[in-house]
Amino acid sequence: MKEHITVLIPAYNEEKRIKSTIDSLKNSIYIDQIVVIDDGSTDNTASLLKNEPILLYRLEKNSGKGYAMNYGLEKVMDNSKIICFLDGDIGHTSIELDKLIKPLVENEADCTIGKFPSPKKKGGVGLVKKLAKEGVKFYTGQEIYSALSGQRAFKREVLKDLGKMEFGYGVEVGMTIDILNKGYRIKEIPVNMSHRETGRDLRGFIHRGKQFLHILYVLGKRRGDRKC
Numbered sequence: 001m002k003e004h005i006t007v008l009i010p011a012y013n014e015e016k017r018i019k020s021t022i023d024s025l026k027n028s029i030y031i032d033q034i035v036v037i038d039d040g041s042t043d044n045t046a047s048l049l050k051n052e053p054i055l056l057y058r059l060e061k062n063s064g065k066g067y068a069m070n071y072g073l074e075k076v077m078d079n080s081k082i083i084c085f086l087d088g089d090i091g092h093t094s095i096e097l098d099k100l101i102k103p104l105v106e107n108e109a110d111c112t113i114g115k116f117p118s119p120k121k122k123g124g125v126g127l128v129k130k131l132a133k134e135g136v137k138f139y140t141g142q143e144i145y146s147a148l149s150g151q152r153a154f155k156r157e158v159l160k161d162l163g164k165m166e167f168g169y170g171v172e173v174g175m176t177i178d179i180l181n182k183g184y185r186i187k188e189i190p191v192n193m194s195h196r197e198t199g200r201d202l203r204g205f206i207h208r209g210k211q212f213l214h215i216l217y218v219l220g221k222r223r224g225d226r227k228c
Contacts, residue, residue, distance in 0.1 A: 005030050005101060006080040010068035011088030012039040017195075019048050021086070024094040026053075030101045035076055036088070037068040045088070065150075066167035073159060084153040089195045096191040100153040109187035110158050111179055113144070114151030116193055128211045132173045135219040140180040146188050147176045148211075158184050169211040170218030177222055 007025060011018055018036070025034055034054040038046045040062035049056050057075065059068065069085060076083060082104050086097055100112040132147040150172055161182055166174040179186055 004032050004080050005082040005084070006033040006035060006076045007031050007084040007086050007097065008069065008072040008076065009034070009036045009086050009088050010039055010065050010072065011036055011041065011045050012062055012065075012068075013041045013043045013045060014088035015041075015044040015048055017089045017091045018045055019052075020091040021088055021094045022049065022052055022054060024090075024092045025086075025097065027095050028098050028101075030082075030098055030105065031084075033076070033080070035072055037072045039063060039065070039068040064167050065169070066165050066171040069171065070165055073165075077156065077160065081156055082153060083156060083159055085150055087150045087195055090151070090193055091195070093191075093193040096193045097151065097153070099189050099191055100151065103187050103189065104153055104155055108185075110155050110184040111186045112153045113146045113149050113176075113186060113188050114191040114193055115146040115188045116149065116151075116191065128208055128215065131212060131215050131219075135173060135215065135222075136176050136180070139177045139219070139222050142180055144176055144180075144186065144188065147173050151191065151193060158182075166218050168217070169214035170216075173215050174218040174222070 009021065022034060025031060036049060036054055036056050038056065038058045040059050046056060046058055057071065059071065082101060084097055084100065086094060100114055103109045103112050129148060133143065133145060136144045136147045158179060162175065162178055165171050
């Protein structure tokens with residue numbers, strides 16, 4: 001079996017950027033299959049992709065990123081040697097995903113994480129990022145600066161070993177802790193990716209508040225697991 005490489009894109013109401021995300025991925029030198037899991041979108045996300053050379057799965061209701069990722073994994077795990085996760089709002093910078101795939105193909109890592117450049121505007125995510133970074137360090141002894149990044153690539157055996165992923169915004173942090181504690185190699189890769197930035201308005205603060213609480217919940221579960 002060749003190194004069949006799949007990218008999974010959980011998407012919720014991404015009509016503004018999903019098409020450019022897909023178009024850029026078509027130029028990849030590695031990717032064999034693009035799979036979009038429409039997580040109950042109420043906009044035109046799904047209809048924009050009807051004529052694209054991808055696999056599209058539509059969930060009837062919005063069930064969260066973790067659920068969509070697990071759903072997609074069930075569909076592609078058996079026929080993929082490398083599986084990537086990518087957010088739907090990455091747009092034309094999605095081609096940078098190739099930089100995450102290359103170290104896996106060359107067996108330099110078991111999992112790679114996209115390390116974004118500094119944001120163009122301050123969004124007030126400092127507390128969330130600090131919680132994620134310090135949480136990973138507390139449970140693993142290792143520093144991962146991009147623990148919140150959803151742009152990742154994995155060897156299949158890593159994902160099989162992890163089993164079901166967390167739901168909510170803590171999915172990446174929990175995954176990072178578990179991967180490191182199982183002895184797999186994580187490599188952070190600088191990428192010139194960009195996505196929709198969360199602003200300093202009420203909606204942005206509510207979003208970051210949810211992130212903080214979800215991550216705190218995931219870290220609390222790890223503490224309970226460690227005591228057992």
